[in-house]
Amino acid sequence: MNMRKRLSGMWLMSMALLSYGAYTTFFVAQMSAPYIVYWTLPVFQSVALVIYLWGPEKIKFKPLRIMYHLCYMTSFLVLPAFIFIFMGLISQYHINIPESIDATRMSVEEILPGDGTTIYRTDKVYIFFPEYKTVDMECGNRPSQSDESITWCCGAAFQHAVELGFSQDNIEGDHASHGEFYDSPYDRDADGAFVFADGKFGFEFGDKEKAVKKAAEAGGSGFMQLAMINNKKAVMNFDRPRARCYRTLAELNGHLCVIDSVKMMHFGEFMEELKRIGVTNAVYMDMGAGWNYSWYRKATGKVRTLFGLPVPWSHNWVVFRK
Structure with a gap:
């Protein structure tokens, strides 16, 4: 057997094992992923490996030869699929925050902002009160951790399509950034609006476009996201069977x-905890792999990264500035 055939065999065996590893990780972690990851890649790699071990040169039936070459070609998809699943897996585990205040035995009325960025922890959630004077929506270039005025940064609105280039039209929901209003072609009835202008924040679940325009006219910012809680009433019915990490921008x-x-949980359990602690208003914040990129600035001035895997097609963030 020549070197080329040996390397082909090693490659197919490695990709077959990796494809089964990717599928097992996907299944155990109960992740969402493209359908091809569920079972097709392991099947294709198994077919290619079996035919290789039997001897592809023995194949006389042309359709079978074509099938072998197609299965062999899919082996080059295994590594990207595994990386995608690995990123998705680690993105669902929140880091521990040792400086958080234990609020498990505190009354909810005591969960209040402190002098700087203050963090509380219950059995189920972290509650961040970033230090701020303004809250902005940044679009285009990702905010830098070297900007010492920023005390919190995370993803804001949904984006309609995965695109490396930035376009305001790709942001779902009408939005405003630093006094500029952008009319999105992708509005949803299920959205609520978060706005910040004249030193005050607000949530709007009725005339959302008007609220965002008003914030822009005042030189402020705002965006739309899925409405979760309106005046202490749950308005989001999100039936997700898989456990995930969740995030909300809220009024408490x-x-x-x-x-x-704090950890992966079902959405209903997350909503129950928000209700227990008395959240008044809340909008959903996306926490998929890469989209959950987020960090905050500690009292010492150092940055603590919560989820450090930004994706290059993420183009808008909500930023708290002191």
Whole structure:
């Protein structure tokens, strides 16, 4: 057997094992992924490996030879699929925050902002009160951790399509950034609006476009996201069978905060905890692989990264500035 055939065999055996590893990881972690990851890649790699071990040169039936070459070609999809699943897996595990205040035995009325960025932890959620004077929606270039005015950064609105280039039209929902209003072609009835202008934040679940335009006219920012809680009433019915990490931009005890689940949980469990602690208003914040990129600035000035896997096609963020 020549070197080329040996290398082909090693490649097919490695990709077959990796494809089964990717599928097992996907299945155990209960992740969402392109359908091809469910079972087709392991099947294709198994077919290619079996035919290779039997001897592709023995094949006389032309359709079978074509099938072998097609299965062999799919082996080059295994590594990207595995990386995608690996990124998705680690993106669902929230880091531990040792400086968080234990709020498991505190009354909900005591969960309030402090002098700087303040973080509380219950059994199920982290509650972040970033220090801020303004809250902006940044579009285009990802905010830099070297900008010491930023105390919190995370993804904001959904984007309609996966695109490396940035376009305001690709952001779902009408939005405003630094006083500029952008009319999106992708509005949803299920959205609520978050706005910040004149030093005040607000949530709007009725005339959302008007609220965002008003914020822009005042030189502020705003965006639309799926509505979760309106005046302490749950307005989002999100039946997701898989456990995930979740995040919301919310109003708690009259103050603006960001709430993350401590670990993977079902969405209904997350909503129950928001209800228990008395969240007044809330909009959903996407937490998929790469989209959950987020960080905050500690009192020491150092940045603590919560989820550090940004994707190059993510192009808008909500930023708290002191």
